[in-house]
Amino acid sequence: MLLNVHQRLLGEFFTKKNESEGVHMKIAVAGTGYVGLSNAVLLAQNHQVFALDVIAEKVELINQRVSPIGDAEIERFFAEKELDLTATLSPEEAYRGAEFVVISTPTNYDEEKHFFDTSSVEAVIEDVLEINPGGDDDY
Numbered sequence: 094m095l096l097n098v099h100q101r102l103l104g105e106f107f108t109k110k111n112e113s114e115g116v117h118m119k120i121a122v123a124g125t126g127y128v129g130l131s132n133a134v135l136l137a138q139n140h141q142v143f144a145l146d147v148i149a150e151k152v153e154l155i156n157q158r159v160s161p162i163g164d165a166e167i168e169r170f171f172a173e174k175e176l177d178l179t180a181t182l183s184p185e186e187a188y189r190g191a192e193f194v195v196i197s198t199p200t201n202y203d204e205e206k207h208f209f210d211t212s213s214v215e216a217v218i219e220d221v222l223e224i225n226p227g228g229d230d231d232y
């Protein structure tokens with residue numbers, strides 16, 4: 094379901110860019126939960142995608158084309174589509190030379206502090222700026 098929504102939004106944008114301009118980009122996706130993995134799978138049909146997570150088991154499963162989350166569409170894409178998708182634990186491998194970084198890490202609501210905990214998003218941004226400060230300039 095979520096994969097269908099993403100197909101219409103972000104997925105279509107990158108697919109059209111690929112079709113009209115023949116562009117094959119390196120794209121990093123940080124976080125391979127429901128949101129990140131859906132986007133990574135869609136984008137990997139037309140682009141080189143590196144999907145970063147902090148959980149080694151998830152990375153291994155994705156590289157074996159086994160979905161770590163129960164989602165029929167992702168399982169179908171893994172079984173039927175040719176995907177340029179590499180899961181990794183390495184921020185360096187994911188962000189170096191990436192033209193886009195999709196951040197899909199947790200932003201859970203902290204009941205005690207009454208705010209959304211965006212620390213994982215901020216950590217990703219810091220890593221990207223350190224590893225890839227000039228965008229794709231050095232790719």
Ligand SMILES: NC(=O)c1ccc[n+]([C@@H]2O[C@H](COP(=O)([O-])OP(=O)(O)OC[C@H]3O[C@@H](n4cnc5c(N)ncnc54)[C@H](O)[C@@H]3O)[C@@H](O)[C@H]2O)c1
Nearest residue numbers: 123124125126127128129145146147148197198199200213
């Ligand atoms: N699931 C939805 O329907 C939905 C809808 C709207 C917005 N969102 C937002 O999208 C984001 C992702 O949602 P989700 O449901 O996929 O979350 P999720 O918790 O299922 O997945 C998050 C993934 O990020 C990984 N992660 C944590 N810290 C990381 C880091 N520093 N670097 C790389 N990976 C890291 C986790 O291991 C996990 O695999 C959240 O901020 C959420 O609030 C989700």
